[in-house]
Amino acid sequence: MTIREKLHAFLASRPAGAEAGELVGLLLSGAGSDPELGTRLLRTMLDGDPNFVFDAASGLWSLRRNQALRVPLDEARFTVVDLETTGGRAGPGTIIEIGAYRMHGRRILDFFQTLVRPHGPIPRFITGLTSITNEMVREAPPIEDVLPAFRDFLGDSVLVAHNAAFDYSFLDFEFRRIFGIGLENPVLCTLKMARRFLPSLKRKRLDALAEHFGLSTEGRHRGLGDARMAAELLSIFIDIASRMGLGRLDRLIDDHQRGAAGRRIERHVAAEEIAAIAQAPGVYLMYNERGDLLYVGKARRLRERLASYFNSSVSAKTADLVSHVWRIETRQTRSSLEAALLEAKLIRELKPPYNRMLKAAAPAYFIRLDLMDEFPRIVVSTRLSARRGVMQTGPFIGRTGIERSVRALSRMLGLRTCAGKLAPDESFSPCIYGQMGHCAAPCNLGIDEDGYAERVRRAVAFLRGRSGPLMGELARARDDAARAMRFEEAARLHRELEALAALSSRASRLSQVVTENNLVIVTGAGRDRAAHIVLSGRLAASRELRSLEDAREVSRFVAENFERYRARPVTREELEPMQIVARWLRERHPDEGRVINLYGPRIETAALGWPDAGSDSTIGAHDGSGPATRIDPAAPGPAAGSFASAACAQDDGKGLPFPRTDKPDAADKRTTA
Ligand code: SF4
Structure with a gap:
């Protein structure tokens, strides 16, 4: 790309123009801070080029065509x-x-409406949504006949739509196919304007905006009806934009390049490059203009994830990252699990600066109970610990709910909440929790070690899914309080019961996996598959699965290591992959990999997709008491609620932060507005 082409591409996205310093900063880092130097350089480079215009009054450079x-x-x-x-x-x-209204400012002048005969049948879902049937379009003109008339109607006006990227992509596709050239009109999007001008409004679909502004929804989900609603919204947004000092068309279009917070997204990676990326799981590496690595992320669908970086609803931090990205490299993987493992490895090795700054994903939480402590307390943490005797369950998403549940459980059993080692002493004065009866106060011998241990056993049983006794007790206490007309107490107990019920339902689902956290995850398809062997919650090995011999190797590995992993303490290095696997199990899509539970130290090669005719197709000892493996169908599996439980050794006293993941920014996806 020549310097002029670079400036042209930049100014094409800035119809209102840009200052010389900004343009020079694009080309020569550091020079942008000297406006005098910038102006002189630009003048030398661009004066006489008819494509560029300098407005001395505003000090802005812009494209003549704008x-x-x-x-x-x-x-x-x-x-x-x-x-x-x-x-x-x-x-x-x-x-x-196609439904469309032509407008001059806020005034509607004319409309265009036609059904179009599609190339194939209309899906039933679309007919249900739009009420357009196959019969209705049977006699309609094909798009090849409709588009020339629509092009005349459109002229060189600004194309406006709600979620314009959707309508634009269809029109641009057909323009290229039929006329050999894409749609070149400027574009405005009422959804983007809603995000920009109404940030506090939660829902910004057409219906929600119509309700907010009291607009009619007649004809909803039909071309002309939805176009009318978008036209009315445009009138409203023109008014708002004018009051915000964006009363000129170039300024409003320019403002579209900014995020919802008004932050501009500088784009240096062409949309075509993103469109050419596979819609497959993998990792992406973002580089700046000098080729320095800025950020590593992972995605279940690479193209969709990367496209989401360039929409205007990204956060200010993400907009900052995007404006420094000039090249994106992708590496495909067989599954999102492998993508997450590769992402963690690359972040660990390459330490990209923006991975420290952007922590977009909701963290996952673990409930931790240190059973080696004389007086354990229940803790919610984003970290797994490698310490000996620590019971850990999770992951859970959403801190508030899990903390409320843990508080209720601790209070119900009188477990302490204070940190540190206790040295019980009769003269010690209990804290407010002890005084209120929420803690049994082991600190001042309010309860002895055995009594406290019994309560801890009940907490462990609850977390392993045996919640009945505790829930029953709490329900009885609530009913007793209500009968005695202690309504405040009854209400509190009821709230606690609800919190415990929520935890119990999650814990009982998870507890199935406590004994099942030995598993083999098979990812990929056909001959390009891999087996990820999880023993005692840990990712023990990953193996290619291309042949019967590979399957035998997996089977052998399980036979030789199953007991060893049960006995072997968790190491610090194993914590991160453990967390990734636990989270993947919790969040995986049904069609992402197959989970095979292990109930002993053997797995049939047939379960791995390689029946072994020469043997009983298993390797390893088997006591004959039952099946050693059970294949989990891809759909609902035990992994729907996952569990990482580890009684760990090797006391290094440190946990690891839960690794960040990237989550696509919510995008307004639709088939119709
Ligand atoms: S009462 Fe004692 S043991 Fe309980 S939380 Fe307070 S200080 Fe800790």
């Missing part, structure tokens, strides 16, 4: 469009209806 956009919003020409389609993606999906 001069036409310097009109007040009330004088701008818009075409507000809504498409109904057979699917969510142009190509496989085709247009079945």
